[in-house]
Amino acid sequence: xxxxxxxxxxxxxxxxxxxxxxxxxxxxxxxxxxxxxxxxxxxxxxxxxxxxxxxxxxxxxxxxxxxxxxxxxxxxxxxxxxxxxxxxxxxxxxxxxxxxxxxxxxxxxxxxxxxxxxxxxxxxxxxxxxxxxxxxxxxxxxxxxxxxxxxxxxxxxxxxxxxxxxxxxxxxxxxxxxxxxxxxxxxxxxxxxxxxxxxxxxxxxxxxxxxxxxxxxxxxxxxxxxxxxxxxxxxxxxxxxxxxxxxxxxxxxxxxxxxxxxxxxxxxxxxxxxxxxxxxxxxxxxxxxxxxxxxxxxxxxxxxxxxxxxxxxxxxxxxxxxxxx
Amino acid sequence: xxxxxxxxxxxxxxxxxxxxxxxxxxxxxxxxxxxxxxxxxxxxxxxxxxxxxxxxxxxxxxxxxxxxxxxxxxxxxxxxxxxxxxxxxxxxxxxxxxxxxxxxxxxxxxxxxxxxxxxxxxxxxxxxxxxxxxxxxxxxxxxxxxxxxxxxxxxxxxxxxxxxxxxxxxxxxxxxxxxxxxxxxxxxxxxxxxxxxxxxxxxxxxxxxxxxxxxxxxxxxxxxxxxxxxxxxxxxxxxxxxxxxxxxxxxxxxxxxxxxxxxxxxxxxxxxxxxxxxxxxxxxxxxxxxxxxxxxxxxxxxxxxxxxxxxxxxxxxxxxxxxxxxxxxxxxxxxxxxxxxxxxxxxxxxxxxxxxxxxxxxxxxxxxxxxxxxxxxxxxxxxxxxxxxxxxxxxxxxxxxxxxxxxxxxxxxxxxxxxxxxxxxxxxxxxxxxxxxxxxxxxxxxxxxxxxxxxxxxxxxxxxxxxxxxxxxxxxxxxxxxxxxxxxxxxxxxxxx
Numbered sequence: 041x042x043x044x045x046x047x048x049x050x051x052x053x054x055x056x057x058x059x060x061x062x063x064x065x066x067x068x069x070x071x072x073x074x075x076x077x078x079x080x081x082x083x084x085x086x087x088x089x090x091x092x093x094x095x096x097x098x099x100x101x102x103x104x105x106x107x108x109x110x111x112x113x114x115x116x117x118x119x120x121x122x123x124x125x126x127x128x129x130x131x132x133x134x135x136x137x138x139x140x141x142x143x144x145x146x147x148x149x150x151x152x153x154x155x156x157x158x159x160x161x162x163x164x165x166x167x168x169x170x171x172x173x174x175x176x177x178x179x180x181x182x183x184x185x186x187x188x189x190x191x192x193x194x195x196x197x198x199x200x201x202x203x204x205x206x207x208x209x210x211x212x213x214x215x216x217x218x219x220x221x222x223x224x225x226x227x228x229x230x231x232x233x234x235x236x237x238x239x240x241x242x243x244x245x246x247x248x249x250x251x252x253x254x255x256x257x258x259x260x261x262x263x264x265x266x267x268x269x270x271x272x273x274x275x276x277x278x279x280x281x282x283x284x285x286x287x288x289x290x291x292x293x294x295x296x297x298x299x300x301x302x303x304x305x306x307x308x309x310x311x312x313x314x315x316x317x318x319x320x321x322x323x324x325x326x327x328x329x330x331x332x333x334x335x336x337x338x339x340x341x342x343x344x345x346x347x348x349x350x351x352x353x354x355x356x357x358x359x360x361x362x363x364x365x
Numbered sequence: 366x367x368x369x370x371x372x373x374x375x376x377x378x379x380x381x382x383x384x385x386x387x388x389x390x391x392x393x394x395x396x397x398x399x400x401x402x403x404x405x406x407x408x409x410x411x412x413x414x415x416x417x418x419x420x421x422x423x424x425x426x427x428x429x430x431x432x433x434x435x436x437x438x439x440x441x442x443x444x445x446x447x448x449x450x451x452x453x454x455x456x457x458x459x460x461x462x463x464x465x466x467x468x469x470x471x472x473x474x475x476x477x478x479x480x481x482x483x484x485x486x487x488x489x490x491x492x493x494x495x496x497x498x499x500x501x502x503x504x505x506x507x508x509x510x511x512x513x514x515x516x517x518x519x520x521x522x523x524x525x526x527x528x529x530x531x532x533x534x535x536x537x538x539x540x541x542x543x544x545x546x547x548x549x550x551x552x553x554x555x556x557x558x559x560x561x562x563x564x565x566x567x568x569x570x571x572x573x574x575x576x577x578x579x580x581x582x583x584x585x586x587x588x589x590x591x592x593x594x595x596x597x598x599x600x601x602x603x604x605x606x607x608x609x610x611x612x613x614x615x616x617x618x619x620x621x622x623x624x625x626x627x628x629x630x631x632x633x634x635x636x637x638x639x640x641x642x643x644x645x646x647x648x649x650x651x652x653x654x655x656x657x658x659x660x661x662x663x664x665x666x667x668x669x670x671x672x673x674x675x676x677x678x679x680x681x682x683x684x685x686x687x688x689x690x691x692x693x694x695x696x697x698x699x700x701x702x703x704x705x706x707x708x709x710x711x712x713x714x715x716x717x718x719x720x721x722x723x724x725x726x727x728x729x730x731x732x733x734x735x736x737x738x739x740x741x742x743x744x745x746x747x748x749x750x751x752x753x754x755x756x757x758x759x760x761x762x763x764x765x766x767x768x769x770x771x772x773x774x775x776x777x778x779x780x781x782x783x784x785x786x787x788x789x790x791x792x793x794x795x796x797x798x799x800x801x802x803x804x805x806x807x808x809x810x811x812x813x814x815x816x817x818x819x820x821x822x823x824x825x826x827x828x829x830x831x832x833x834x835x836x837x838x839x840x841x842x843x844x845x846x847x848x849x850x851x852x853x854x855x856x857x858x859x860x861x862x
Contacts, residue, residue, distance in 0.1 A: 086692060086695065087406050087407060087409075087410035087692065087695070087696045087699070089695060089699065092410070092699060093699040093702055093703055096410070096413055096414060096699075096703070097703055099414075100414050100417070112410075113773075114407070114410065115772070115773070116566065117547070117548070117565060117566020117567065117772070118547065118548040118555075118565035118566050119548060119553060121548075121562075121565055122562060122563070122565055122566050125562050150553065152553070152555075196823070199820070199821050204550075204553070205551065205552055205553040206553050225820060225821070225823065226820075227508075227817055227820050227821055228550070228551050228817070229817070230550075230813075233632055233690070235688060236503075236504060236632065236682070236686075236688050236690070237507050237508065239504050239686070239688075240504035240505060240506070240507050241507075242507030242508065242509075242821065243821060251702065254687070254707055254709075255686075255687035255707045255708060255709025255710070255711065255712075256686070256687060256688075256709065258707065258709065258710075258711055259687075259709055259710040259711060261686075261710075327703075330705065331702060
């Protein structure tokens with residue numbers, strides 16, 4: 041009796057683990073009438089962050105028209121290099137996509153990956169996400185102009201937190217300092233942790249996406265001095281852009297979809313039109329504006345052109361700041 | 366605080382849809398905890414799309430259920446087969462697994478469940494009454510304070526198991542060195558990856574721990590003679606803790622709850638650190654010091670309470686400031702934003718229904734988990750009676766799945782197997798692997814906070830003791846480092862006299 045129970049449990053565990061393994065492994069079957077199985081969207085960013093929330097929400101809307109689920113999988117580490125490597129090596133059959141963003145530009149500029157944007161087929165651009173420069177509620181600077189003036193008078197003294205070296209939240213303060221020809225001290229944190237240090241008065245300012253600081257702004261704990269986009273964003277109509285405040289800088293995080301080079305054109309076109317419908321849906325626009333992002337669809341060719349321009353711009357900023365090896 | 370509307374809001378947790386969501390969350394959470402490799406953050410991210418159809422209150426109740434439910438399940442595989450289900454349960458293997466091999470698996474599992482319940486409930490009460498106050502104090506901790514805290518952790522936990530201090534220190538250093546593999550967290554430079562892509566992200570914590578504990582155990586049992594592994598038959602009555610075991614667990618549960626809760630307020634691997642800290646404390650002050658590592662119930666009761674309390678504590682910065690300090694609370698924040706709920710100081714004012722509904726579900730969910738877990742104890746405890754020739758291959762399969770599932774990377778599986786062999790050799794030569802894990806957990810936090818502090822102070826080393834909190838903690842560090850040496854000296858001079 042004792043033995044039989046043991047054997048039953050062993051068998052149960054064995055089959056349970058087999059089942060689980062099956063779930064983990066992906067079946068390989070490429071057909072013409074794409075998609076015949078779930079489409080995987082590889083997200084280089086961690087679960088729960090601003091990029092991840094958007095990927096999941098958009099994937100959900102897209103799945104409705106796709107006929108198959110679009111599943112988000114987080115492949116984190118090495119600033120996104122691992123995810124980009126994985127997708128580049130994936131079969132170009134339209135079943136493995138990358139949640140594409142400015143990381144491709146910074147990673148290739150810093151040679152953290154051995155390829156650049158040309159290794160991917162561009163499917164669709166979906167919009168921009170601005171960078172907000174925030175200070176503690178007790179900070180002496182009334183607006184961005186005063187902040188910039190203070191930086192100029194006290195070179196290297198002002199500390200600005202970002203979410204990691206080489207990230208867009210790091211690039212914006214770097215570019216800003218280069219434009220005003222003054223020094224600031226960059227302090228890399230993980231996502232979200234810069235805000236805590238800002239509120240605790242450990243750093244002077246922090247640089248992040250609006251979603252990461254929404255509730256703290258609403259509570260009056262921190263003030264946003266400027267955003268890096270070309271236009272003001274709808275949730276903060278009173279926050280000026282950097283350009284309005286006299287710093288000639290427009291630099292945003294951009295997002296979109298891409299697939300490994302060699303993906304069939306019919307797959308790209310079909311997906312691009314589904315993405316267009318999702319990005320222009322009221323549900324998506326309402327959601328993105330509530331977290332401070334701007335929805336804007338770009339077709340494959342204009343998206344490729346846009347990414348190429350961003351690539352050039354990123355390299356310029358990084359060279360100017362001495363960030364390239 | 367306790368007016369009518371609050372009570373009625375707390376009771377929204379009892380509405381059928383919320384009740385069911387809470388139950389599903391608790392069950393899924395328990396499973397996530399039991400399975401190594403699948404952590405709460407990944408599981409919650411998978412479930413988020415499903416919760417969107419439930420509406421904010423029920424959806425967030427389900428997500429929160431997975432979050433604290435996983436803290437219950439984590440101890441199960443630690444105790445039964447020496448494979449930590451969650452990083453926070455690594456320390457539970459030290460005494461829990463020994464208890465299981467002595468036929469007290471049921472007692473260890475039951476005490477873990479009871480401790481988790483007590484700690485979970487304690488942390489919700491603290492959350493309900495003191496959240497805004499505590500959240501403020503968490504902000505006093507910046508990079509400099511974290512750095513001193515990690516130094517304190519290294520000093521206090523360097524002799525975690527109380528065996529050889531030198532061996533412990535060596536392994537802690539090995540852990541610190543291993544933690545530097547991969548992309549440097551501050552400068553973005555690749556280190557020790559030897560051109561292997563998969564190593565860019567560092568070595569997986571899950572792979573190392575399943576290897577050092579689980580695979581090493583399988584190898585050890587393989588190397589033993591068959592008759593040694595025969596286990597004593599267990600009567601049903603003996604599945605549950607006896608009076609003495611319960612009595613000995615009360616104080617560790619209370620201490621673990623309080624300490625875990627406060628550690629939970631801080632960023633970083635709070636639940637794991639809380640469990641280690643509680644184990645270190647219990648071993649130091651217990652009346653049964655000699656029993657630690659040989660199946661002391663205190664070594665299960667304390668850490669298992671501490672990691673649950675820490676999970677509750679980590680909710681405070683999220684709910685009252687909107688700041689996620691751990692990967693799992695970051696996913697919860699993401700879930701809230703998707704539901705159109707913004708956590709932070711305005712949550713209570715804007716959406717009292719959501720706030721109190723979720724708090725209410727914490728009480729309820731913890732109770733459900735206790736009721737769910739106690740009968741499971743009987744079933745799980747029988748697993749240790751399965752003959753090793755069936756059980757051990759299954760454990761190995763479980764380890765491989767866990768290591769692979771964490772990042773879907775074969776590299777991690779190789780790391781796990783290599784750690785398994787290393788763990789086997791370490792046991793043969795009496796090196797306890799737990800300090801290595803402490804080094805591995807503390808390493809990245811320590812490095813990042815040290816470098817952040819020095820960047821902020823522009824390279825001036827006095828930045829490391831720039832605040833009152835820092836100075837106080839440095840004094841504790843110095844005292845803790847010197848005390849064992851002085852104590853040793855005093856003891857010796859006493860003997861001479």
